[in-house]
Amino acid sequence: MRFEKHPAPLGAPPGLAKKDALLPLMNNLGQLAQRSAVIFSKTGTAIYHSHHDLIRFWERAVRRANLPVRLTQGFNPRPRLVFPHALGLGISSLSEELDLEFHQPVELPVLESSLAGVMLPGIGITGVVALPLEGRGRQIKESRYRVTGWPAGSDLALATAVRQLLDQAEISVTRGAPGEERRLDIRPFVSNLAVSGGEVGLVMTLRHQAGGSARPDELLALLATTLGINHHQLGVEKTWMRVE
Numbered sequence: 001m002r003f004e005k006h007p008a009p010l011g012a013p014p015g016l017a018k019k020d021a022l023l024p025l026m027n028n029l030g031q032l033a034q035r036s037a038v039i040f041s042k043t044g045t046a047i048y049h050s051h052h053d054l055i056r057f058w059e060r061a062v063r064r065a066n067l068p069v070r071l072t073q074g075f076n077p078r079p080r081l082v083f084p085h086a087l088g089l090g091i092s093s094l095s096e097e098l099d100l101e102f103h104q105p106v107e108l109p110v111l112e113s114s115l116a117g118v119m120l121p122g123i124g125i126t127g128v129v130a131l132p133l134e135g136r137g138r139q140i141k142e143s144r145y146r147v148t149g150w151p152a153g154s155d156l157a158l159a160t161a162v163r164q165l166l167d168q169a170e171i172s173v174t175r176g177a178p179g180e181e182r183r184l185d186i187r188p189f190v191s192n193l194a195v196s197g198g199e200v201g202l203v204m205t206l207r208h209q210a211g212g213s214a215r216p217d218e219l220l221a222l223l224a225t226t227l228g229i230n231h232h233q234l235g236v237e238k239t240w241m242r243v244e
Helices: 023-027 044-048 051-064 108-116 155-167 216-227
Strands: 034-042 092-102 123-131 140-148 172-175 182-185 190-196 201-209 235-243
Touching (some): 034 108, 108 123, 140 216, 155 216
Parallel strands (some): 092 235
Antiparallel strands (some): 034 092, 172 182
């Protein structure tokens, strides 16, 4: 490891060599001083980064921002990163969350500005929120998506397809790798589907429970088939999520 490429971490005593200045950051795996949630957007070309790509990006970002994050244990310590929800590939979002733990307090404006300076194109910091020190990990409970790209004049047909879908007692989809497929009823995870006015658009509100959740692409595939279109031509953006 080439320590000389990294500046001293936030809060390191002045006068330390860069290699020595990193030791408190690299060795501090225990004391919890602060928990914060980073709210960020993922748009443009960033929607094609997988969740694993996003994890690697944020590991580098918190190091480049010189933040005193807590690390995992083991032979290869990494920043502790908690994502309440893994966004699907190809979906843009205005409301993603990353939860961080720190072994030294960091003022929220400093945290926000430090991260804003190391973002990739398409990843933007929209806010930071203080979290209680105690408590279990946060989990997503509900999410909302706006879907555009429907054919012009298809609002009535889409509204009819939505109503028919919601009237079903069961919405069955197939999941799993070939040879390991299983059927799953996702109707309990669909809170609401609504066709918006103006430009033809669909707003989906989905529940996330211990038993699972519905995926936007599963519902869109069913609706698009009814309308005789390819659901891959639609644009999907997550506009909101509730995390507890």
